[in-house]
Amino acid sequence: MNRRQLIASVAALTTISLAAPTWAQDEPLKVGFIYVGPVGDGGWTYQHDLARKAVEAEFGDRVETTFIESVPEGADAERAITQLALAGNKLIFTTSFGFMDATVNVAKKFPNVKFEHATGYKRADNVATYDARFYEGRAVIGTIAGRMTKSNKIGYIGSFPIPEVIQGINSSFIHARKVNPDVEMRVVWAYSWFDPAKEADAAAALLAEGVDVILQHTDSTAPLAKAQEAGAIGFGQASDMAAFAPSPRVSSIIDNWAPYYIKRVGQVLDGSWTSEATWAGIGDGEVVIGEITEAVPAEVKAEAEALRDKIGAGEYHPFTGPLNKADGSVWLAEGQVATDKELSGMNFFVEGITATIPK
Amino acid sequence: MIDLFALFLMLLSASTPILFAALGELVTERAGVLNLGVEGMMIVGALAGFAAAHHTGNPFLGFAAAALAGALIALPFAALTQFLLANQVASGLALTLFGLGLAALFGKPMEGVKAPAMSPGPLGLNWIVWLGLLMVPTIWWFLNRSRAGLILRGVGENHDAAHALGYDVRRVRIAAIAFGGAMAGVGGAFISIATVLQWTEGMTAGAGWIALAIVVFSNWTAPGVLAGAWLFGGVTVLQLRLQAAGVRVPVQLLSMAPYLATIIVLVAISARQKYSRRAGGTAPGSLGQDFHALR
Amino acid sequence: MIRLVPRSEAAPLLQIATPVLAVLATMIAGGILFAIMGYDPVAAIRTIFWDPLFGPAAGYSRPQLLVKAAPLILIASGLAVGFRAGIWNIGAEGQYIIGAICGAAVALAAYPAPEMWIFPAMVVAGAAGGWAWGMIPALLRNRFGASEILVSLMLVYVAQRIAAWMAFGPMRNPEGFGMPGSRNLQQYPAAANPELIPGTGAHWGVVAAALAVLATWFLMSRHIRGFHIRAAGLAPRAARFAGVKPETLVAFCLGLSSALAGMAGLFEVAGPAGQITDTVGVGYGFTAIIVAFLGRLHPVGILLAGLLLALTYIGGELAQLTLNLPAATVQVFQGMLLFFLLGFDLLTRFRIARRITA
Numbered sequence A: 001m002n003r004r005q006l007i008a009s010v011a012a013l014t015t016i017s018l019a020a021p022t023w024a025q026d027e028p029l030k031v032g033f034i035y036v037g038p039v040g041d042g043g044w045t046y047q048h049d050l051a052r053k054a055v056e057a058e059f060g061d062r063v064e065t066t067f068i069e070s071v072p073e074g075a076d077a078e079r080a081i082t083q084l085a086l087a088g089n090k091l092i093f094t095t096s097f098g099f100m101d102a103t104v105n106v107a108k109k110f111p112n113v114k115f116e117h118a119t120g121y122k123r124a125d126n127v128a129t130y131d132a133r134f135y136e137g138r139a140v141i142g143t144i145a146g147r148m149t150k151s152n153k154i155g156y157i158g159s160f161p162i163p164e165v166i167q168g169i170n171s172s173f174i175h176a177r178k179v180n181p182d183v184e185m186r187v188v189w190a191y192s193w194f195d196p197a198k199e200a201d202a203a204a205a206l207l208a209e210g211v212d213v214i215l216q217h218t219d220s221t222a223p224l225a226k227a228q229e230a231g232a233i234g235f236g237q238a239s240d241m242a243a244f245a246p247s248p249r250v251s252s253i254i255d256n257w258a259p260y261y262i263k264r265v266g267q268v269l270d271g272s273w274t275s276e277a278t279w280a281g282i283g284d285g286e287v288v289i290g291e292i293t294e295a296v297p298a299e300v301k302a303e304a305e306a307l308r309d310k311i312g313a314g315e316y317h318p319f320t321g322p323l324n325k326a327d328g329s330v331w332l333a334e335g336q337v338a339t340d341k342e343l344s345g346m347n348f349f350v351e352g353i354t355a356t357i358p359k
Numbered sequence B: 001m002i003d004l005f006a007l008f009l010m011l012l013s014a015s016t017p018i019l020f021a022a023l024g025e026l027v028t029e030r031a032g033v034l035n036l037g038v039e040g041m042m043i044v045g046a047l048a049g050f051a052a053a054h055h056t057g058n059p060f061l062g063f064a065a066a067a068l069a070g071a072l073i074a075l076p077f078a079a080l081t082q083f084l085l086a087n088q089v090a091s092g093l094a095l096t097l098f099g100l101g102l103a104a105l106f107g108k109p110m111e112g113v114k115a116p117a118m119s120p121g122p123l124g125l126n127w128i129v130w131l132g133l134l135m136v137p138t139i140w141w142f143l144n145r146s147r148a149g150l151i152l153r154g155v156g157e158n159h160d161a162a163h164a165l166g167y168d169v170r171r172v173r174i175a176a177i178a179f180g181g182a183m184a185g186v187g188g189a190f191i192s193i194a195t196v197l198q199w200t201e202g203m204t205a206g207a208g209w210i211a212l213a214i215v216v217f218s219n220w221t222a223p224g225v226l227a228g229a230w231l232f233g234g235v236t237v238l239q240l241r242l243q244a245a246g247v248r249v250p251v252q253l254l255s256m257a258p259y260l261a262t263i264i265v266l267v268a269i270s271a272r273q274k275y276s277r278r279a280g281g282t283a284p285g286s287l288g289q290d291f292h293a294l295r
Numbered sequence C: 001m002i003r004l005v006p007r008s009e010a011a012p013l014l015q016i017a018t019p020v021l022a023v024l025a026t027m028i029a030g031g032i033l034f035a036i037m038g039y040d041p042v043a044a045i046r047t048i049f050w051d052p053l054f055g056p057a058a059g060y061s062r063p064q065l066l067v068k069a070a071p072l073i074l075i076a077s078g079l080a081v082g083f084r085a086g087i088w089n090i091g092a093e094g095q096y097i098i099g100a101i102c103g104a105a106v107a108l109a110a111y112p113a114p115e116m117w118i119f120p121a122m123v124v125a126g127a128a129g130g131w132a133w134g135m136i137p138a139l140l141r142n143r144f145g146a147s148e149i150l151v152s153l154m155l156v157y158v159a160q161r162i163a164a165w166m167a168f169g170p171m172r173n174p175e176g177f178g179m180p181g182s183r184n185l186q187q188y189p190a191a192a193n194p195e196l197i198p199g200t201g202a203h204w205g206v207v208a209a210a211l212a213v214l215a216t217w218f219l220m221s222r223h224i225r226g227f228h229i230r231a232a233g234l235a236p237r238a239a240r241f242a243g244v245k246p247e248t249l250v251a252f253c254l255g256l257s258s259a260l261a262g263m264a265g266l267f268e269v270a271g272p273a274g275q276i277t278d279t280v281g282v283g284y285g286f287t288a289i290i291v292a293f294l295g296r297l298h299p300v301g302i303l304l305a306g307l308l309l310a311l312t313y314i315g316g317e318l319a320q321l322t323l324n325l326p327a328a329t330v331q332v333f334q335g336m337l338l339f340f341l342l343g344f345d346l347l348t349r350f351r352i353a354r355r356i357t358a
Helices: A003-019 A044-062 A075-086 A096-110 A134-149 A163-179 A194-206 A222-230 A258-268 A300-311 A340-344 B005-013 B016-030 B037-055 B057-082 B086-108 B127-145 B147-157 B159-164 B169-196 B207-217 B223-246 B251-276 C012-035 C041-049 C058-085 C091-112 C117-146 C147-167 C205-224 C224-234 C235-241 C246-270 C284-294 C299-323 C327-344
Strands: A029-034 A063-068 A091-094 A113-118 A127-132 A155-158 A184-191 A213-216 A234-237 A251-255 A278-279 A287-290 A331-334 C003-005 C350-356
Touching: A029 A075, A029 A194, A029 B037, A044 A063, A044 A251, A044 A258, A063 A075, A075 A091, A075 A096, A075 B005, A075 C058, A075 C299, A091 A096, A091 C350, A096 A113, A096 A127, A113 A300, A127 A258, A127 C058, A134 A163, A134 A213, A134 A251, A134 A287, A134 A300, A155 A163, A155 C284, A163 A184, A163 A258, A163 A331, A163 A340, A184 A194, A184 B223, A184 C091, A194 A222, A194 B005, A194 B086, A194 B169, A194 B223, A213 A222, A213 C224, A222 A234, A222 B169, A251 A258, A258 A278, A258 B086, A287 A300, A287 B169, B005 B016, B005 B127, B005 B223, B016 B037, B016 B127, B016 B159, B016 B169, B016 B207, B016 B223, B037 B057, B037 B086, B037 B159, B037 B169, B037 B207, B057 B169, B057 C327, B086 C327, B127 B147, B127 B169, B127 B207, B127 B223, B147 B169, B169 B207, B207 B223, B207 C147, B223 B251, B223 C091, B251 C117, B251 C147, C003 C091, C012 C041, C012 C327, C041 C299, C058 C205, C058 C224, C058 C284, C058 C299, C058 C327, C091 C117, C091 C147, C091 C284, C117 C284, C147 C246, C205 C224, C205 C246, C224 C235, C246 C284, C284 C299, C284 C327, C299 C327
Parallel strands: A029 A063, A029 A091, A091 A113, A113 A127, A127 A278, A155 A184, A155 A213, A213 A234, A234 A251
Antiparallel strands: A251 A287, C003 C350
């Protein structure tokens, strides 16, 4: 018996036992969520949980949501997702890249359950993927950073050298340079999504290099705390981090999954759900620019908001040529726009960034 | 060009949480107890300290509360290992699990709140940084020059002999465990009150485990702990600083280095001990062993 | 005054009664915790301890108990042998990681070859990798007298960083859109460690865990080396006079436990986990230390302890799912369970007597 037959027979077994209690119209639709961190992380998972609550608020007793938090990626994820499916959830959001293979595996066994996997690239008839164009938001805060820096040095704390983070670094640099041709960018990789002590050290390292604006793609408020000490500024990441407003937090880039979650739950309720890959940005309200505080001059605020609105309206793409790669080779010609495929595998810096991407 | 003095000041700040936790664990281990629950005690201290600082508006009261909470959370471990003679390694691991869970549970109301500001001390460093540095000679003096320290070391070196001399092994060890908890608590609170200014679950992110390595590196001496904290903190600070300056660094390989250095130090000291029988600090003789008085 | 008198033989009845008492005590203390947190204590306890075995979805969760318990049991049975001899390998987590990396390296090097030998070669590589990692503390102890507790622990940190390096560097999936992590071995038939009989959860790691329990039981109770190990643990000097070489024992015990830990890592990475990532070590190596002690260093005890811990993990997930119990509450509950089990263990080793004062 080979592996494929094995999977088929398991699928057959599980579908027989599970297809029986099908969801009737008068019962609430059960929606499950798997979180990689605790809901109290104040960042990535916290934002997903806010969106879950928004789904409950939107649909009231037509839905019933449950979640399992702090699920390690790997074997535990597959079991947790299966448990959600077995508990009668008909739509399951798996909210971390590392849940990708586990989601696809479970989806094979539960053809009647719909799955939504965040930030991945594997789809099936009952597995959709979704992601946010964070780089759109980065363009806006990059503009503010370029205008606000006095030392002409801005710093970026990256988590891991993966395409999503590289897009963010490139986008913020391009737009900082656009408004301030003298601006330089320093990049530090923390190799963690969340490690407050290390993020603080990373911020301190950037500040010591003369940086006075810090952008971060890690989830804790430690860099803001450091910036405050040094009289520098920064931006909220993932969540609004409003406790640090009006300064050092002068604005923020917020992950807002609520519109997408509400849309997809609605589609399951009315039967129009299909598997697709969604990559939404400012225009769909998935990437939100948090309030720009009074620490930012009015004309800079207006400029940033104008850019935000232009991107939101689809009139402008943050990766529009002419753009060269860091090695000097031509990437995009005048007026040419980066394709989604190029962006989703982005592994290079644009011209002007002197830092290197670790291999 | 990197300003070395500024880098050193960064290092002083960055190494403070692990310095406190490691100094506490040093005293615990010198009493013969291996407590692997440092991470759990740190996170409880981080929460308790943050909550107290937030409610009283006084960060220093926060640190006091963190010390108290760290000592309290160490008590179940003390009871298990000293009265119920449970294995120290397993009990310490259980303490880490318990502490992480407890802090997450009681931390919910503290989410999204900001800590009160602290005015910096000399050289713009936090007062607690200076307190940590002051603890190094204090603990050195306690261990090597005070009578109580002598008893504590005696208990750690050979608990049967200490018992035979009429010392209460158990009481000494419980005190050492509580002290270790208090220090870990302050170390954790430094992260929440002074570094991040917020409470979030899991915010110690493995610092307690680094503290354990530092104690080994230190060869069980207080100055050694300081050196270890600076080495471990220093490698992180330096690699981040080099990155910021645009230098390409092999981060993973570099972050392995302090652990390899620790093994080399441990081996060198053990070898010297083995071959030359020269006196000198090394792992306490009764480290990790249960003590049960038959009389 | 109360004092403790060591028992010369562990009382057989208490051997069984104390873990039951400890679980009952946890249920009471945990019930109080749940009640304070505003959850129905009876429902919570039932969800954690009963539902994974007999609840509505037990058909799925029962086999999952095996999947979750297998690495714990496999590692713990090796560790317990060393613990009996007073040889403290607390670095199984590192040996697990290195075993996973070495085993996966064979698969990734062979990819996409379909040959039959690949999986067996991976098992050998996994065991050998773990063994080699465990031999470092063994050699350093035998040669220089360095504490194996501390060296093995330090090597965990080193192994974790090697895993991160592998996931971002040499082992990164070339078709993974630049994301960290290796190819998924579940999708490479020659290298995969699938369920052997559908619906049972049993993969090769479960088989290996069962064999390890049998083998260590045989070793400890029927084999001369087991006798030496026990002798060395109880009376090291006497054992030395009886001709037991401590160096040989150190090498044997660390070698055995680390080879088993390495195998556990390989079975996980080729099966349930699927790929090398920077977080490939999920703590089984540390939890296995607790399992070894909960099982009183006895193979059968370890089997039961591993299953009990797996039960609370899976039950804890169910409690999150059905009762909306936060993960932190479940974690505190598990911490309590460990405290009680470790504490009650005293009763099997000592009896309580009143101190006779003159």
